[in-house]
Amino acid sequence: MTSVEATLESSAKRSLLSRLRLNLPFLIWVSLLWLIAMLLVAVFADQMRPYAITKMDLSARMAAPGTPGHLLGTDDLGRDVLSRLMQSIRVSLVIAFGATLLSAVVGTGLGFLAAQFRGWVEGAVMALADFQAALPFLIMSLAVLAFFGNSMVLLVCLMGFYGWERYARIARGLAISASAQGYAGAVVQLGATPARVYLRHILPNVASTLIVSMTLTFPEIILMESGLSFLGLGVQPPQSSLGNMVGFGREYLTQAPWIMLAPSFVIVMTTLSISLLGDWLRDRLDPTLR
């Protein structure tokens, strides 16, 4: 027991970075490499893809994977699946990144507001969180898309509401318990403004828990966006996303399953990698689990 306590204590003293560098398990390496590869694809999609995403080759429709010039085959219009896949990875990742950041900022902000003002502000934020929990997110986004029509900006903003209530609950709880601790009280006594107290003192102390929630929300947003796009209500053609590729590939399930299998594989691998990484990070970083 004492040896465990000693390791815990010494690991707590080490900096964040050196804690992260401690023996990375094999699976985590694989996940990291996959995610880095996906990031590179997303950033350099324009340079890397062999064809334009709308370039059709009607003489080579539904060519099987491994056809010279079309590594992953072509789709029903003879468009190169690999090129479209790269563009889709970029679109899906950009949406997921934007939405994750947005929902973390909105949720944390509202949670801090609730913790600072208590009273009716807190009541209102918690009522909104109840509302979000009562309406399945897919249904809510479908309703909004039905009323407003879809555009890329609206889609990102909408996805940006995904999971905000979790950040709000976490941030509120952590901020309330932080205000009860000495350090927050001390800076308040020194005359710091609430904004300074929350952003400079409380936020860094609760950041690791919030970052872990972000790694948990990120794959869910990818799944949500691809679900919407799969149903034909998310990203619209000619633009392409992973879910929308699966949705279109579904029509050719019997003749050309690779159209749908390639993006499916990328979705599963990416969400799996982030989930594994998130679990691992949580075990390492989350102080509430210590």
Place this chain on the structure above:
Amino acid sequence: MLRHILSRLVRSFLTLMLVMTFAFLVLRLSGDPALILLGPDAPQDAINAFRERWGLNDPIWKQYLAYLVQLLTLEFGVSMRDQVPALDLVLSRIPATLAITLPALLLKVGLGIPAGVYAALHRQSIADRGVITLSILGFTVPSFVLGLLLVLVFAVQLGWLPSGGQEGVEHALLPILTLSVGGIGIMARFARSAMIEVLGQPYIRTAMAKGLSWRSVVWKHALPNAAVPIVTLLGFMIGSLIAGAAVVESIFSWPGVGRLIVTAVANRDLAVVQALLLVIASSMIVANFLVDLAYGLLDPRLRSRRAAH
């Protein structure tokens, strides 16, 4: 206990009001509801009558109140496409959805909980690893990928099962399987971690020290205490019985509520969308309310703590 129930009822009602307000706001922000609900080629006198009936010429707060009264009397308007009351259309789809979501729920509970408990009691065993792997896959494989893979294997390659339609039991098998696989894993993972946490508690050590058999420690002391987090997840699953199958229903062209959502949204059939929103939110709210009641029954500590507030 009564006060607890009352306060939860008030809160549930407030949440329902918020959902209604959301529908109102989205409806009003997106344009003239008369045109939206009646369609662009509605005759002018119908539009006038509609504006009169819904009080669209009144100030916005009056409209809001009138709207709430409309909803409380279950007036949701008429489906643009099918020319039937929107609420009837929604309700008529519920049995088909329940026909696949209820068996899936039974599988999740009947297989997930025992698997999770077994894994917790035999940690690091093959069964434990299997439960963890399955639950991770449940989190990461989207239902449309799983559904299409199942179609590819069982309908296209093997030809054992049909890939869509709703004639008999064999048509329901693939949708039920798609809906339940991930949920079984998630349920198992929840049950596993709840059991592991409970098994580490001092009262389990006390029960062991009293010389009780392992079997009675597990059944009488560990399981009832592990029930609280499991019930939370169960409540969520019950709440999504109606709306949780939208994607799966579209894959297998199953004529349930989920398909209706997707077609209503694609056709901008807004009266139906609005009726759907309220029916779905009500089912979630009722499920959450039941979970809260169950907490009180399962855990006397929660009951007294809430009563003390």
